[in-house]
Amino acid sequence: MPFSHRFSAMTQSSRIGFISLGCPKALVDSEQIMTKLRSEGYDLVPTYRDADLVVVNTCGFIDAAVEESLDAIGEALRENGKVIVTGCLGSREEEIRARHPQVLKITGAHAYEAVVEAVHEHLPPAHDPFIDLVPPEGIKLTPRHYAYLKISEGCNHRCTFCIIPSLRGDLVSRPVGEVLQEAERLVTAGVKELLVVSQDTSAYGVDRRYRTDFWNGRPVKTRFYELAQALGSMDAWVRLHYVYPYPHVDEVIPLMAEGLILPYLDIPFQHASEHILKAMKRPGDTSNILARIRKWREICPDLTIRSTFIAGFPGETDEDFEELLDFLDQAQLDRVGCFAYSPVEGAKANELPGAVPEEIKQERLARLMAFQEDISAARLASRVGQRETVVIDEVVEEGAVARTRYDAPDIDGQVFIDGATHLKVGDRVEVIIEEADEHDLWAHLAEPLATP
Numbered sequence: 001m002p003f004s005h006r007f008s009a010m011t012q013s014s015r016i017g018f019i020s021l022g023c024p025k026a027l028v029d030s031e032q033i034m035t036k037l038r039s040e041g042y043d044l045v046p047t048y049r050d051a052d053l054v055v056v057n058t059c060g061f062i063d064a065a066v067e068e069s070l071d072a073i074g075e076a077l078r079e080n081g082k083v084i085v086t087g088c089l090g091s092r093e094e095e096i097r098a099r100h101p102q103v104l105k106i107t108g109a110h111a112y113e114a115v116v117e118a119v120h121e122h123l124p125p126a127h128d129p130f131i132d133l134v135p136p137e138g139i140k141l142t143p144r145h146y147a148y149l150k151i152s153e154g155c156n157h158r159c160t161f162c163i164i165p166s167l168r169g170d171l172v173s174r175p176v177g178e179v180l181q182e183a184e185r186l187v188t189a190g191v192k193e194l195l196v197v198s199q200d201t202s203a204y205g206v207d208r209r210y211r212t213d214f215w216n217g218r219p220v221k222t223r224f225y226e227l228a229q230a231l232g233s234m235d236a237w238v239r240l241h242y243v244y245p246y247p248h249v250d251e252v253i254p255l256m257a258e259g260l261i262l263p264y265l266d267i268p269f270q271h272a273s274e275h276i277l278k279a280m281k282r283p284g285d286t287s288n289i290l291a292r293i294r295k296w297r298e299i300c301p302d303l304t305i306r307s308t309f310i311a312g313f314p315g316e317t318d319e320d321f322e323e324l325l326d327f328l329d330q331a332q333l334d335r336v337g338c339f340a341y342s343p344v345e346g347a348k349a350n351e352l353p354g355a356v357p358e359e360i361k362q363e364r365l366a367r368l369m370a371f372q373e374d375i376s377a378a379r380l381a382s383r384v385g386q387r388e389t390v391v392i393d394e395v396v397e398e399g400a401v402a403r404t405r406y407d408a409p410d411i412d413g414q415v416f417i418d419g420a421t422h423l424k425v426g427d428r429v430e431v432i433i434e435e436a437d438e439h440d441l442w443a444h445l446a447e448p449l450a451t452p
């Protein structure tokens with residue numbers, strides 16, 4: 001789940017090394033901090049040795065991510081010595097200081113100004129900021145052809161396994177005009193796919209009471225549906241991530257059927273047993289969810305659904321787990337991720353009775369993944385022989401590595417096109433799917449369609 005990026009650039013003047021850990025939302029934070037620093041004339045450098053100071057953007061979502069973040073801070077201290085820490089784990093300053101007392105400054109998530117101030121304090125900016133060195137879309141850690149678009153911070157839910165609301169606070173949506181302007185800038189700069197991210201995408205605007213804002217002089221409500229519709233009018237693929245299963249999600253399915261936004265929903269269901277969902281403080285009506293999924297597929301037959309689940313949540317019985325497998329069987333989801341429940345420090349779920357022994361959690365996790373593998377493999381096999389548009393993400397010695405509209409970068413499957421080394425990253429081409437396994441596809445380039 002968590003991934004890291006190290007930024008590279010030419011070096012001169014005050015030089016910053018940047019380590020970015022965690023989810024796409026943290027990645028967007030990193031991009032914004034780096035854009036700000038670059039606009040002030042700092043150079044961003046690829047090695048500890050070249051840097052005058054290192055910023056580590058941490059993740060604190062699960063214990064493994066906390067460990068990875070603490071290790072990264074330790075490495076930066078050993079190799080460089082001057083380290084500023086920011087990001088989700090930053091809200092647990094004592095824990096960081098206990099392991100690494102020599103860190104210069106610790107700031108929490110979404111605290112750009114505080115990070116930049118700390119950098120100013122320990123490494124003053126150069127006098128002549130090279131503002132013109134910053135591209136109009138800012139500094140991106142993703143390849144040029146796709147970009148994450150963060151629409152809000154925080155979350156109003158209180159799922160008992162999650163500490164994000166205590167780390168990042170309640171939902172704060174960005175005004176829709178600002179989000180759409182950023183999206184437009186990205187598309188003008190060559191971005192061909194916008195990945196909409198937040199903690200809770202479908203709640204967008206609820207904190208602003210769906211206030212009307214302006215985009216290019218046109219009134220637009222700060223609301224999930226209107227945002228999806230406006231993004232859909234731009235010349236880019238639009239993919240919705242982290243969609244909480246509210247009833248109003250149904251409204252965007254026709255936009256997918258019309259081809260305005262991608263027929264793709266990343267919607268974490270987490271479980272299917274009503275009493276486990278209740279213990280998680282998640283919406284609990286599974287038969288209703290199954291009926292909605294059926295309806296969505298009637299409206300938009302090629303809808304791809306990705307979801308995540310937790311196995312071995314406190315109190316989960318064999319029957320609950322069987323119910324979850326039964327749900328997967330009926331829902332026929334395309335892509336599924338699953339975690340064995342791990343008690344995150346500070347999460348309410350830790351106080352729940354009925355902790356599931358580790359070996360049973362692992363066994364259920366393995367069973368669920370094996371069960372879903374067959375479903376995913378069958379769904380992908382049904383695409384063999386089809387003609388599909390793919391985007392090229394990478395060109396390697398053997399050929400091109402691409403993605404269909406039904407797959408998000410980093411988390412979903414890929415399409416391998418043997419020998420297509422003449423293609424360029426970001427190209428969109430037509431292919432015929434030849435082969436599939438439970439995750440990826442193999443294809444050859446399609447002949448152009450005859451014009452009438």
Ligand code: SF4
Nearest residue numbers: 155157159162164199
């Ligand atoms: S909706 Fe997501 S971010 Fe919000 S509390 Fe639940 S799991 Fe955490």
